[in-house]
Amino acid sequence: MKKLYLVSLFSLFLLGRLSAQEKTLSKQDAVNLALENNFGIKVAKNQVEIAENNQGILNSGYLPTLTGNASANYQRDDSTFEFPGQFLRDSETGETQLDASGNPVPRPDAELYKAEAQRYNANLTANYTLFDGLGRLYNYKRLKEQYQLSELQARETIENTMLQLFSVYFEVARLYENAHVLRQALEISKQRITRAEYAFDYGQNTKLDILNAQVDVTNDSINLLNVKQQLANTKRDLNVVLSQNLNEDYAVDTLIRFTPKLRLEEFVSQAKMNNVALLLTERNLKINEYDIKVNQSGYLPSLDLNGSYGWNLNNNAPSAFFPGVTVNNRRNFTLGARLTWNLFDGGGTTVRVKNSKIAYENQELLKKQIELEVNRDIQNALAIYENRLNIFKIQEQNVLTNQNNFERSKEQFQLGRITSIEFRQAQINLLNAQTNKNLAKYDAKLAELQLLQLTGQLLNIEF
Template structure:
């Protein structure tokens, strides 16, 4: 009977463990695993700044039309109805006087008018070209926004990877500190260690737990920040892929060549110079005559209660043209042209300034990139050495041949080595991102 009870108890324990195991699997599957590619995709779809830039580009695209440039004619329809009540008096040539109180007069006219500028010194064509350049400017501004936001996503994502790795390192420290505390308590219980050794182990364990809590806080806050950049529910829980792949093949000449062709900030300055040149063309157009064609068809009907005629009406077509030429405007034309030329000169200076700044950033960022690559190799070796040292120190501590202080030093050296290795990989990734962003080539 007792055997059956024991079997039943064991069965219940096994069943409970199976249920807990299944529950853990369900929880693990419920948590989203966010890849860097998915993070970038979500940002491109949801980020508010990218959406606003896309809408601004749509506005610029809508503005590119021959009608907005002034090339097409303007056709208007109008109707005018005028009424009056007057006390009227008329004295005729023969001396007779006609009077009428509350004499009603009515005049109604309606029709359509056409106004078409057929020549304005080529201003309309320069305006159309300027609208096209403004569209290109909007496109580059969208690229700049997308590049900046993707850079933010990638940087924050790999910051989470680094923090996740550091959290794992601190968890490992907790395990080691627990082992150390258990060994100290066992040695104290058999009289081979003092109470001080147990207390020191407990203090160090508590310090490690504090570090873990701080790291968890930072990790959760960074996850919230990434959710904000992705413009989704801030409480969305997820895990990042614990892998930092670094492109170690970047070359400065190739990056410089790409930057000169597609860096959004540099391309923006080049487009601004073109816009300034087209603005000068529009100003110079004022030196030429402006010719407009005008035409219309109108109907006019007039009714009068007093006078020689009680009603008149007319309808028909009118047409003609207008030509104007600015002869003197107080030297404003020369002044405006001079200012436009200075703006073109400033645009060229901004291009040269941007090129110099871009090359400087590429040089410094590339040197940082090379340094970080060397640090990765160095810190990987340091972590391996620190792990071997910790394993040896732990065995010596078990048999009591080293002091608590020596063991704690080896433990901290290992944790610090893992943290430095993780940080070196993160810094190298940031350098890679910075270089690609400057080259206008940050894509996933």
């Protein structure tokens, strides 16, 4: 038993040394790491960057298009031209020439060997839409709204990640404090063994007191080991949120500051202007409004301007009729305009306009529903926060009461006026009060953060 006691003391000493060497991960440091490393936040930022590219002038349709084309062709022919039924004629008289027998002289075959031809051409074509029924204008405004929508979606992702971060961070902090409480309880139980052994040696108690103390040491040791395991697992959960090495070790900040009541009431009164869910519905409503106008542009004509500049060079090979090489070098420049008006497209534009108006009405209904739900969620979150804060204050007072009770029980136990079982009960009551206070403290703070998210102020406070 003495050997086990020495090993336990050495383990506690080593654990204390290691805890002292751990770096402290403050709340703000955790926030900064999450903003920098969290994969979900990185994806959200990339989506914002895509939306920013889409809403730029290069994707607006307001710029002209310029197309260049060029080609080169090479051709080689070996040809034989026959003239059946044709006869040679005298160049002066034009009469058919006769041979010695008086027969007409046939026209001989013509042959072309290695007749080469080259063709080159290049052109530039420019097109510009001068008017397209205002569809381009409203689509450009729609892309601007889409960019703002993506920013709000990224903000929503960050807020959700912050809540996830602090739910795990506070769990680590709670387990840290619980581990500290359990170490104190274990130390007190070990002191009881020493005291019971001394008392037994002097005949002041029985072996049963030593056995009771040993049982309590065993239970406290198991409880501490379980909390340490939970703490290690929860740290790995936090490292996942922070997207860092799973075995990264650190201590956390257990100090909690609550937002003043007056400031919280101000946040609640301004929730309608700052709640991200309401802002998202407004952006979607604006996008649906532009969709209607984009589809209505199909009723109007479009006017396009175009121009081109071209160059062609043809080196033609000799032929039977043109024995020499011919060269054709040509340049041309054209300008034009085209007016297009789709007078009737089978009703497609009308259907699209009607559907976009219905989508707009649905978005209005959805906005009213979300407004109602957000108001409900804020009132519920405020009530939950106030209730948990009151529970925390009660638990704080309960710890003080149990601390006083434990100190008096300790004095009475040392004087031999109460039994070890009664002393142990006072110790358990204090342990439960302390762990309940820890739970109530972090529950209240997490409820406050959930309320701040609903009011749209989660990213505007100091953690």
